[in-house]
Amino acid sequence: MKRFNIAIDGPAGAGKSTIAKLVAKKTGFIYVDTGAMYRAIALFMLEHEIAPGDEQAVSQAVKEVKITLCYEDGIQQVICNGENVSGRIRTEEVGNAASAVSAYPATRGHLLALQRELAASQNVIMDGRDIGTCILPDADVKIYLTASTGVRALRRCKELTDKGIMCNLEEIEQDIRERDERDQNRAVSPLRQAEDALLIDSSDLTVNQVIDKILQAAASRGLQIP
Numbered sequence: 049m050k051r052f053n054i055a056i057d058g059p060a061g062a063g064k065s066t067i068a069k070l071v072a073k074k075t076g077f078i079y080v081d082t083g084a085m086y087r088a089i090a091l092f093m094l095e096h097e098i099a100p101g102d103e104q105a106v107s108q109a110v111k112e113v114k115i116t117l118c119y120e121d122g123i124q125q126v127i128c129n130g131e132n133v134s135g136r137i138r139t140e141e142v143g144n145a146a147s148a149v150s151a152y153p154a155t156r157g158h159l160l161a162l163q164r165e166l167a168a169s170q171n172v173i174m175d176g177r178d179i180g181t182c183i184l185p186d187a188d189v190k191i192y193l194t195a196s197t198g199v200r201a202l203r204r205c206k207e208l209t210d211k212g213i214m215c216n217l218e219e220i221e222q223d224i225r226e227r228d229e230r231d232q233n234r235a236v237s238p239l240r241q242a243e244d245a246l247l248i249d250s251s252d253l254t255v256n257q258v259i260d261k262i263l264q265a266a267a268s269r270g271l272q273i274p
């Protein structure tokens with residue numbers, strides 16, 4: 049049976065995961081967070097003292113990394129070589145390392161089949177950087193979700209402080225700029241808007257307004273929302 053796939057791409061901190069989780073709930077789709085897979089690979093490298101900037105070493109070591117996903121109470125869990133690492137991949141250090149290791153063809157190739165299989169076997173809303181351009185070029189709905197750098201930095205800061213983690217807004221904004229620069233300018237699958245993607249700038253929109261736009265796009269492609 050043909051599956052309905054929604055692809056959401058965009059830069060760090062644009063609100064992709066918040067939005068995708070809520071759309072998943074409304075549609076009954078499975079939410080697939082591909083950034084978490086790159087983060088799990090990055091964590092593996094950090095824990096094995098492999099420098100994220102060393103392409104050769106990362107490309108060799110990634111062959112030893114088996115990533116799978118499972119869901120607990122509807123929440124995605126990332127399993128890396130049999131161990132649930134979901135609680136350890138959300139730091140800025142791991143995010144920056146993920147941005148570095150995700151630039152290598154070996155890392156991307158390692159995750160491509162898994163991501164495509166997930167989308168082929170069920171209705172998914174999948175978020176990342178190259179879902180609409182590379183992983184699911186035939187996705188039924190493609191969204192490019194962005195927001196200004198300042199708004200994204202504020203959101204990231206709030207997310208961290210809500211978790212009790214101290215943060216510095218200027219440093220976060222600088223991190224976001226560097227991450228955008230790397231994600232957009234790498235040779236393999238750079239972050240960019242697919243030609244047929246709907247651009248949503250969420251800087252001045254509420255979460256519900258963004259969700260409505262996505263649901264409208266899905267409805268216009270024939271999705272009947274339960």
Ligand code: DC
Pocket residue numbers: 060061082083084086087143146147150151175176177178179227231
């Ligand atoms: O969305 P995130 O912050 O969890 O992603 C972490 C890094 O992983 C991000 O800087 C770029 C990379 N990434 C990617 O290259 N392709 C994806 N589909 C998802 C994430």
